Each structure stands twice: as C-alpha cells, then as structure tokens.
Amino acid sequence: AATAKYTFTVGSMQINQLCSSTSIIAVNGQLPGPSIEVNEGDAVEVKVINNSPYNVTIHWHGVFQLMTPWADGPSLVSQCPIQPSGWYTYRFSVAGQEGTLWWHAHSSFLRATVYGAFIVRPRAGNAYPFPAPDQEVPIVLGEWWNRNVVDVENDAVLAGQLPAQSDAFTVNGKTGLLYPCANDTFTAVVEPNARVLLRVINAGLNSHLFFKVAGHNFTVVAVDGSYTSNLNTDTLVIAPGQTVDALVSTAAAPGSYYMAVMAHDTMSPLTFAASDTSTATAILQYNGTSATATPAMPTMPSSSDSATANAFYFGLRGLAGTGPAVPAPVDVSMTIELGLGQLPCDPSQTKCNGTAAAAAMNGVSFRLPGPEASLLGAHVNGLSGVFTTDFPDGPPPSGTAMAVGTKVKKLAYNSVVEIVLQNPSAVPTENHPIHLHGFNFFVLAQGVGAFPGTVAYNLVDPVARNTIAVPGGGWAVIRFVANNPGMWFFHCHLDPHVPMGLGMVFHVDSGTTPGTTLPLPPADWVGVCDAQNYATA
Numbered sequence: 001a002a003t004a005k006y007t008f009t010v011g012s013m014q015i016n017q018l019c020s021s022t023s024i025i026a027v028n029g030q031l032p033g034p035s036i037e038v039n040e041g042d043a044v045e046v047k048v049i050n051n052s053p054y055n056v057t058i059h060w061h062g063v064f065q066l067m068t069p070w071a072d073g074p075s076l077v078s079q080c081p082i083q084p085s086g087w088y089t090y091r092f093s094v095a096g097q098e099g100t101l102w103w104h105a106h107s108s109f110l111r112a113t114v115y116g117a118f119i120v121r122p123r124a125g126n127a128y129p130f131p132a133p134d135q136e137v138p139i140v141l142g143e144w145w146n147r148n149v150v151d152v153e154n155d156a157v158l159a160g161q162l163p164a165q166s167d168a169f170t171v172n173g174k175t176g177l178l179y180p181c182a183n184d185t186f187t188a189v190v191e192p193n194a195r196v197l198l199r200v201i202n203a204g205l206n207s208h209l210f211f212k213v214a215g216h217n218f219t220v221v222a223v224d225g226s227y228t229s230n231l232n233t234d235t236l237v238i239a240p241g242q243t244v245d246a247l248v249s250t251a252a253a254p255g256s257y258y259m260a261v262m263a264h265d266t267m268s269p270l271t272f273a274a275s276d277t278s279t280a281t282a283i284l285q286y287n288g289t290s291a292t293a294t295p296a297m298p299t300m301p302s303s304s305d306s307a308t309a310n311a312f313y314f315g316l317r318g319l320a321g322t323g324p325a326v327p328a329p330v331d332v333s334m335t336i337e338l339g340l341g342q343l344p345c346d347p348s349q350t351k352c353n354g355t356a357a358a359a360a361m362n363g364v365s366f367r368l369p370g371p372e373a374s375l376l377g378a379h380v381n382g383l384s385g386v387f388t389t390d391f392p393d394g395p396p397p398s399g400t401a402m403a404v405g406t407k408v409k410k411l412a413y414n415s416v417v418e419i420v421l422q423n424p425s426a427v428p429t430e431n432h433p434i435h436l437h438g439f440n441f442f443v444l445a446q447g448v449g450a451f452p453g454t455v456a457y458n459l460v461d462p463v464a465r466n467t468i469a470v471p472g473g474g475w476a477v478i479r480f481v482a483n484n485p486g487m488w489f490f491h492c493h494l495d496p497h498v499p500m501g502l503g504m505v506f507h508v509d510s511g512t513t514p515g516t517t518l519p520l521p522p523a524d525w526v527g528v529c530d531a532q533n534y535a536t537a
C-alpha cells in the first residue's frame with residue numbers, strides 16, 4: 001500500500017460567480033478543492049495550512065478513521081481548530097471501504113466552499129463488483145451564496161432565525177446556463193458507447209437534491225462508499241452528506257445532454273421557508289459532437305416530490321458478499337427523537353432577541369464544548385467538566401423541555417448498537433440527513449408516519465451508509481458495531497442544524513485486547529486548546 005500525500009492550503013480566492021467577482025475561502029485556490037484519489041488499503045497524509053482568517057478543520061466524510069480518531073476533523077469534537085497561520089497534518093489509512101466519499105471543512109459554515117471528492121478505488125488485484133467503468137466523472141454538487149458564508153451563519157442561525165437560502169446550486173463549482181452569466185457551465189466530455197461512472201456528492205449545506213441526465217438512466221452501484229445491488233432509476237436523490245455512484249451507459253444518439261440539479265424541498269408546509277428553487281445545469285457531451293448543439297433538458301420532479309425520494313431511498317439494498325454481515329445480537333438499544341423548539345439565546349450572541357430556534361436529540365440541544373478543549377482531548381487527557389456521559393437512551397417522556405448540554409453516550413468496545421431514529425410530526429416537518437462519524441451503519445427499516453413500534457427488519461441485504469435521510473414525520477432503524485474507539489459525532493448534515501443543537505456524540509471505549517486499545521495520539525495533535533490564542537470566528 002502506498003501513502004498518498006497532499007498539501008491543502010486554505011485561503012481566500014477570488015471567483016466569478018453569478019456575474020460578479022467574490023472572495024471565498026477555498027483549498028488551493030480551487031472550487032471544488034482537489035480530489036483525493038487512493039486505493040483501498042492506502043495511507044493518506046494531508047498537511048492542512050490555514051491561510052484564512054478563520055479557525056478551520058477538515059473532516060474526511062465517511063472515512064472510518066479506525067484507531068485514528070484525532071484525524072477525523074470535527075472542530076472541538078476530535079481536535080482543536082487550526083488557527084489562522086497554523087497547520088495540522090491529518091494521517092490515517094483507508095481500509096475496508098471503497099467508493100466515493102468526500103472531504104469538507106467542519107467548522108462554522110465554511111464547508112459551503114471548502115469541500116472536494118475523496119475517491120477510494122479497489123486495491124491492485126481487486127475488481128469492482130460490477131463491470132469496470134470505461135470512464136469516471138466526479139460530480140460534486142454544491143450551494144452558492146453571494147454573501148460571505150460565515151456572515152450568513154452569524155446573521156441567521158446565531159440570531160435565532162432560519163438561514164438565508166442559497167443563491168444558486170453548482171455542479172463542480174459552476175452554476176450553468178439557467179443563471180446569469182450562463183457560460184459558467186461544467187462540461188463532461190464522454191466517449192460514446194462507454195460505461196461512465198458518475199461519482200455524485202451532495203456537498204450542499206441546506207438542500208436535498210434531485211439529479212437527472214436527459215436521455216439517460218442510472219444504475220446505482222454504491223452509496224456513501226458502500227456497494228449496493230444494482231438499482232435502476234432515472235432520478236438520483238441525494239441528501240446533504242450523501243454520495244451516489246451511478247453507472248451511465250452513453251448509448252444515446254451522439255450529442256449533448258443536460259445534467260440538472262434542483263432542490264427536493266422536504267419542508268411541510270412548504271411555505272415555511274422560501275427555498276432556493278433554481279436549477280443548476282451541466283453538460284454531458286459525447287466526444288466528437290459539437291459543444292454548441294442545443295442539449296436536451298431532463299424533466300425534473302416537482303420540488304416537493306417525496307414519493308420519488310422515498311422510492312429511491314427505500315429501494316436501496318446492500319450487495320451481498322461485499323461487506324460485513326449485519327451484527328447481532330443487539331447490546332445497546334436506543335431511540336433518538338429529533339426535536340425542534342426555542343431556547344433562550346446564547347448571551348454572547350448580541351444579535352439574538354430573547355429566544356432562538358433550537359433543535360435537540362432526546363431533548364438535549366447539543367453544544368460543542370470549549371473553547372478550552374475538544375471532547376477527544378478532554379478524554380485522552382483526563383480533563384473533567386468538558387462533557388457529561390448522561391445522554392439519554394430515549395425517547396424523552398412527552399412534555400420534556402429541551403435543554404442545552406454537551407452529553408455523550410458511552411459505548412463499550414464492540415457493542416452492537418441499534419437506534420430507532422424518530423422524526424416526529426411537528427410544524428414544520430422536514431427530512432433530516434443524520435450522519436455518523438467513524439462508522440457505516442446498516443439501514444434495517446425506514447418509513448413515513450409515526451414509528452409503529454414493531455417493524456420487520458431487513459437483516460439479509462440492508463444498505464450500509466454513513467448518512468440516513470430520516471423522512472419528515474417518519475423514522476428509520478439503524479445498527480452498527482462500536483468497534484472504533486474515539487469520540488464520534490452523530491448529527492444532522494443540514495449545516496444550520498448543527499449550531500441549533502441537532503447532534504450528539506458517541507464515546508466508544510477502547511477494548512482490552514491488543515489492537516483494540518487506542519494508541520497514543522500523534523505528538524502534533526492539539527486536543528486541548530490554548531484559550532488565549534483561540535480566535536473568535
């Protein structure tokens with residue numbers, strides 16, 4: 001196995017978007033940032049140099065980080081943020097997983113522009129469990145704000161309001177022909193009669209997305225870096241944080257075809273928030289045909305089409321023989337209820353007027369610790385007072401008031417954990433994409449409506465993923481083995497919901513046998529922060 005080495009310099013760049021020149025924070029002056037491309041089994045070393053004015057960390061979304069929890073990235077969970085002019089080298093291996101993952105900033109809203117693909121191919125000698133693609137195209141879907149995204153966060157979320165919606169969607173950083181300055185379009189040139197693997201990533205902050213290509217169907221072969229049995233569809237549905245690997249056969253009449261991206265607005269009632277209703281386009285152009293021929297446009301679903309979304313999600317199956325079996329028996333059984341409400345503002349947030357929109361899991365509105373120490377730093381260094389271990393197994397008794405806390409759930413090494421995620425009917429209901437760091441989980445069952453209590457589980461070929469889109473007014477049952485010691489964030493991947501408190505943290509203990517105990521952290525890791533140097537973003 002090789003070691004793939006990268007240097008990521010996070011800094012300001014000027015970019016022309018929607019007809020004006022704007023300064024954004026990005027990696028190596030690129031939007032999206034550089035793709036990481038490795039083979040399964042490789043080691044990775046990324047030196048992140050922070051030339052931006054903000055505190056920054058990078059998270060390798062979906063990478064297990066087995067025995068390297070200090071390389072995971074969420075600010076104040078697994079490390080102290082990298083301060084302006086500082087740097088940190090993330091060192092980890094990618095083992096036991098293949099497919100499309102991605103990386104993004106994990107501090108404030110910076111991931112709006114600090115993101116890129118993380119591609120894991122089979123190691124030499126191993127094949128894909130499907131006919132090898134002739135060509136691959138990473139498709140990183142994003143959201144664009146004309147304003148500085150840290151200001152968008154500070155003005156909205158911390159002031160207790162919903163955030164402003166994005167001004168555009170992007171495909172590989174470009175908005176496409178339906179926006180002002182229409183020539184800013186991503187074009188993928190493909191060979192005719194080829195098997196093309198699209199590696200599609202939703203790097204957006206706010207929006208569930210529909211993705212289609214005119215005149216072409218998809219065969220989905222993996223999601224979240226985990227193989228699926230073939231799912232044939234003409235529409236990909238991707239929640240923030242998720243990825244989809246889909247084969248497209250370029251057997252249509254030679255020409256150009258639009259790829260289109262629009263929001264799947266899961267809010268009900270829909271009028272609760274004005275969502276970004278625009279459509280990004282890119283072009284799939286057959287090699288040898290003219291770029292100027294007018295491409296065909298796909299017919300998109302309506303933005304509120306949850307039936308199409310649920311048919312896609314509920315239809316996914318794992319691919320037998322390509323991953324671990326469903327673990328059993330269950331050692332830890334939890335119900336986690338997602339809740340929305342209001343809490344008094346953080347007194348340090350001068351923009352807030354009394355109360356702020358808040359969210360909770362089992363009544364606990366999660367607050368990051370600090371700024372004195374990360375959760376992992378507090379654990380490794382034996383500091384007390386940074387977090388408590390009383391996250392409730394749930395569900396909360398009805399009438400329980402929401403309260404702020406930095407509560408973790410302790411899990412014994414190797415315990416099998418099952419969680420019934422409940423997303424009760426409230427006003428508004430909304431699909432929450434819940435992401436688990438450090439693991440893939442099996443999706444044993446999911447549905448709309450109130451959780452019926454007993455449901456049939458798929459223990460034969462459930463899909464494994466790292467981000468589950470829990471339907472608004474619905475539920476999902478997931479299961480995983482806690483075989484990776486560390487502090488692992490479990491949170492909504494709608495970015496505004498993180499500061500509102502829609503998350504919690506699993507603290508997985510070391511085992512007692514050799515190889516199951518967390519080694520000493522690397523000397524250059526900063527888990528306990530120097531409060532004096534801690535800049536406020």
Ligand code: C2O
Nearest residue numbers: 059061074241489
């Ligand atoms: Cu992709 Cu905690 O995030």
